[in-house]
Structure formats: C-alpha cells, structure tokens
Amino acid sequence: MAEPASVAAESLAGSRARAARTVLGQVVLPGEELLLPEQEDAEGPGGAVERPLSLNARACSRVRVVCGPGLRRCGDRLLVTKCGRLRHKEPGSGSGGGVYWVDSQQKRYVPVKGDHVIGIVTAKSGDIFKVDVGGSEPASLSYLSFEGATKRNRPNVGDLIYGQFVVANKDMEPEMVCIDSCGRANGMGVIGQDGLLFKVTLGLIRKLLAPDCEIIQEVGKLYPLEIVFGMNGRIWVKAKTIQQTLILANILEACEHMTSDQRKQIFSRLAES
Amino acid sequence: MQRGLDSETKKQLEEEEKKIISEEHWSFIIEEQSFLLCEDLLYGRMSFRGFNPEVEKLMLQMNAKHKAEEVEDETVELDVSDEEMARRYETLVGTIGKKFARKRDHANYEEDENGDITPIKAKKMFLKPQD
Numbered sequence A: 001m002a003e004p005a006s007v008a009a010e011s012l013a014g015s016r017a018r019a020a021r022t023v024l025g026q027v028v029l030p031g032e033e034l035l036l037p038e039q040e041d042a043e044g045p046g047g048a049v050e051r052p053l054s055l056n057a058r059a060c061s062r063v064r065v066v067c068g069p070g071l072r073r074c075g076d077r078l079l080v081t082k083c084g085r086l087r088h089k090e091p092g093s094g095s096g097g098g099v100y101w102v103d104s105q106q107k108r109y110v111p112v113k114g115d116h117v118i119g120i121v122t123a124k125s126g127d128i129f130k131v132d133v134g135g136s137e138p139a140s141l142s143y144l145s146f147e148g149a150t151k152r153n154r155p156n157v158g159d160l161i162y163g164q165f166v167v168a169n170k171d172m173e174p175e176m177v178c179i180d181s182c183g184r185a186n187g188m189g190v191i192g193q194d195g196l197l198f199k200v201t202l203g204l205i206r207k208l209l210a211p212d213c214e215i216i217q218e219v220g221k222l223y224p225l226e227i228v229f230g231m232n233g234r235i236w237v238k239a240k241t242i243q244q245t246l247i248l249a250n251i252l253e254a255c256e257h258m259t260s261d262q263r264k265q266i267f268s269r270l271a272e273s
Numbered sequence B: 001m002q003r004g005l006d007s008e009t010k011k012q013l014e015e016e017e018k019k020i021i022s023e024e025h026w027s028f029i030i031e032e033q034s035f036l037l038c039e040d041l042l043y044g045r046m047s048f049r050g051f052n053p054e055v056e057k058l059m060l061q062m063n064a065k066h067k068a069e070e071v072e073d074e075t076v077e078l079d080v081s082d083e084e085m086a087r088r089y090e091t092l093v094g095t096i097g098k099k100f101a102r103k104r105d106h107a108n109y110e111e112d113e114n115g116d117i118t119p120i121k122a123k124k125m126f127l128k129p130q131d
Helices: A002-014 A037-043 A051-061 A202-208 A214-220 A242-257 A260-272 B007-026 B053-067 B082-100 B103-109
Strands: A033-035 A065-067 A071-074 A077-080 A084-089 A099-103 A116-125 A128-132 A139-142 A160-167 A175-177 A189-191 A196-199 A225-229 A234-239 B029-031 B045-048
Touching (some): A065 A071, A071 A099, A071 B029, A116 A234, A128 A160, A139 A160, A196 A242, A202 A214, A214 A242, A225 A242, A234 A242, A242 A260, B045 B053
Parallel strands (some): A065 A099, A065 B029
Antiparallel strands (some): A033 A077, A071 A077, A084 A099, A160 A189, A225 A234
C-alpha cells in the first residue's frame, strides 16, 4: 500500500488535478480533484493553438456524467469526498458519460432514496409507524403502504420490515414504503417469524449482492435457507434449526476477512459434517 | 408596505437564473448518492433449496427483469386459452338467454344431440294469405 499512498501524496503536494481515466482502480483520497475525459485536451501542453477550435468541439462532445457516492461536483471537475478505489461504469444504452464512484467501506448507513432496507418497528404514532433503519433518525412508514393494507394486516411494534425509501435527503425525515410504484409488494413487507438479524459493513452487503458472488452460491448449496439483505448493513437469515441459522450467520460475518481458500476449507468442513 | 419583489430585484433574479441555466448547459455532471446506478446488484431477498417457494419465484422474476431489457409477455401463462374462452362464451350466451326466454320462445332453444344449443333460424311469423 505504500505505492498508491506516495502517488496520492505527490499529486496533493503538486496540487494538479489528475485525469479520472488514469486513476481508475486506484486509491483516491478526499480533497483530490479529478478531470473528466473532455477536459484533458484543454489542460494538456501545446493546446494553446487549438483552444479556439476545441471550445466548439467541447460544446458538442459534452456528455452527461453521473458522479456517484464518494464524489461531488466542483465546477467542471469531480471532487473526491471519501477514500477508496475509483470505479467507472460505461453507459449501457448510450446515454453518455457513464458513472464514476468511489468504492469505500463504512459501517454507518445514510438513507438513500430507492434503497431496500431492513427496519425494526419501534413505535406507533397516529397514522404512521416509526422504523429504526440504522440512520440518524427513525424513518416513518404509513399504515397504508402495504399491499392489501387492512386494519388486521398490520405490523406490530418489534416486527422486521423490508421496504424501500421514497424520501431520503439531509433536510427531511426519511420515509419508507413496502409497495412499489404499481402498488404491488414485490417481496417487501413484514419479514416472517424466527430467524436471526445481525449487522455487517455496507461494503460486504454490496459484495454479497454482486451478480457473480461465489459466497452466496456456495452458501446456497449447504442446506435449505432464506436470507434477506438490507442495504443498511443488516442481514436476516433463517434455516430449519437454530444451529444451522447460527452457522450461517457466523459464515456471513466472517467471510469479509477471509481469503477464498480459507472460505473453501470452511465450506468443505461443513459439507462433511 | 410592499408585497412581493420590486421590478429591479426581479430582473436580477431572472438574470441569475439564466446564468445558472447556461452554466448547466456546459457541465452535465449529475450527483447521485445511490449505489443502484453504479453496480448491478441482485434482489435482496433470497431463498435456497426450496425453503420459501414464494421468494424463489420472486428471485427469478426480479433478477430476470434486471437482466432482460424488456419483459416478455410470452412467458406469462394464461389460465384459460383464447379459443376455450370463445367457445365458452358462445354457449354461455345461450344458457343465459334461456333464463329470460318466455315459454313460447323455448322452441328457439332446442338442444340437439350433443347438448349444444343451436337456435332455430326461421321464426314463425304471421303470413298474410294471398288472395
């Protein structure tokens, strides 16, 4: 890790913005400015003669770039606000520019609109439930935002809820619902009886939910089980016996810090017993 | 007391808005705090080896939606096929019609060997005798 740190220190000392394209996959630190691809031409040496022409070209080639978590807009550049590795995703349907973000690690969740989270109902007040989602304040959940909401079909205090945020910003109290825009539940709502809820880091959740995650595939072969992942770092697991549930919880908590060889050893030992 | 803004401040605000709009025209950088745009993540509920069949069905649905751009309606199975629906409807009209038919009209609803209702086409009407 000495090399990326020295490179970062160099660039900070020189206070020259680096091109985002060259830094992909490397560690970036908060406070760094990154140049988008179109701006590199104007900043490079010997661009003085071409500048009047490139100004028009720049207007045409302006593409829409999305800056994701860990980045902020600073004039025409991207400003890094979290430390981690810079990632980029090419646009799928050609809407231009793609997405840049910083792959960072943290335990504390900040509510984001559209995220599916597991919450614990803490209070009933008036027409709404107060749900603890691990953020700075409890989210509110209306009585009517369940599929087939009736007087009897309601969660109680202490139930686990799987829902998504409709309002989540720094100025307002977060609000969540358990139906989608068409009014269907789609798996959201009260999570059933038994099972175990535990907390992990946010980065692990994203790693486990990646499409090609080996851990989940191997876990699925062990025995019948059910898992619910909340983007707020909470995982709920359930298996047929308590022992199996506990084993599953321990595996998921520990797999963050294991290498793939260690993991395979543990799975093969489990499969034997 | 003045309500609302006077014309000078209005003009200033308009100019500022125009400036902001023209700046946005130059830089199309949009801030999003959600990881959903960045990474393709699977659906958060999972069930394995038949522990919860509803969740397994949901898994297939949600992950297929995420991979395919258009949901194909061919995979949706109809409970009743179109032909069967047409056949049933044809006989249904007859049976419901029988309910409201008076005694004299029962002749129109004679059933043939198969039990299907075939209405008799020729209705008996008064024929004026020719001289």
